[in-house]
Amino acid sequence: MIRVQAEDFDVGAELASLSEGNHGIGGIGVFVGLVRDMAGDDKIGALTLEHYPGMTERKLEEIEAEARRRWPLEACLIVHRYGRLEPGDRIVFVATASAHRDAALESCRFLIDWLKTEAPFWKLEETPDGGKWVDARDSDNKAKERWVK
Amino acid sequence: MKLLYFAWLRTRIGMAEEIVDPPSEVTTVGTLVDWLKTRGPxxxxxxxxxxxxxxxxxxxxxKADHPVRPGDEIALFPPVTGG
Known part of the structure; x- marks a missing residue:
């Protein structure tokens, strides 16, 4: 399942509902992305996440479907926020549940790597010099390339 | 066709979306972008x-050789930076 929302999410509640009633789940892999207060040497006051409604949901659904093709997942949830977020705020939540830990942990890593280069979100950072659009990072493309086959 | 612009493409172009009726030589993404570039600084x-x-x-x-047609929704944006 995927959700794109402005509101915060409760990690504990999301995890509890993900595995509720499914005793075939032996483990859950989780990634929670947070807003940092620094970008390079710049102090960040906040950031605003812009996205492309419609395409965002479509790409996240495709990414989830690809993970389910590659690993035997019992459950999967991606939550991505948009709007203005401050340091310490949660941005993204990825959780993958499977019978065994390898599938859960590997697919979680796959989803966040893939999402970073495919899902149409853009970060605008508030710096002392004004708003600054974040550049895509080569390391993110390299992280995704690990999964290309 | 409907065009959408995001992130710094939106701020540099100065609008988020528009409906356009490009000339007949615009048949692909590449020729669309070439035409858009002539529409102002x-x-x-x-x-x-x-x-x-x-x-x-x-x-x-x-990619650039993909066809574009009336009725398409076409979005232009920088490399993504979510997650």
Missing amino acids: GFAEALKDPSVVRVAVNHDYV
Whole structure:
């Protein structure tokens, strides 16, 4: 399942509902992305996440479907926020549940790597010099390339 | 066709979306971008480096040779930075 929302999410509640009633789940892999207060040497006051409604949901659904093709997942949830977020705020939540830990942990890593280069979100950072659009990072493309086959 | 602009392409071009009726030689993403660049300094500046412009037609990533048709929703945006 995927959700794109402005509101915060409760990690504990999301995890509890993900595995509720499914005793075939032996483990859950989780990634929670947070807003940092620094970008390079710049102090960040906040950031605003812009996205492309419609395409965002479509790409996240495709990414989830690809993970389910590659690993035997019992459950999967991606939550991505948009709007203005401050340091310490949660941005993204990825959780993958499977019978065994390898599938859960590997697919979680796959989803966040893939999402970073495919899902149409853009970060605008508030710096002392004004708003600054974040550049895509080569390391993110390299992280995704690990999964290309 | 409907055009959408995001992130710094939106701010440089100066609008988020518009409906356009391009000339008949615009048949692909590449010829669309070439035509857009002639529409003013904001467009020329925003689209000058094709290596940092991604294009999606009807919510799918496409390359420069992809056809464009009346009725398409075409989005232009920089490489994504979510997550």
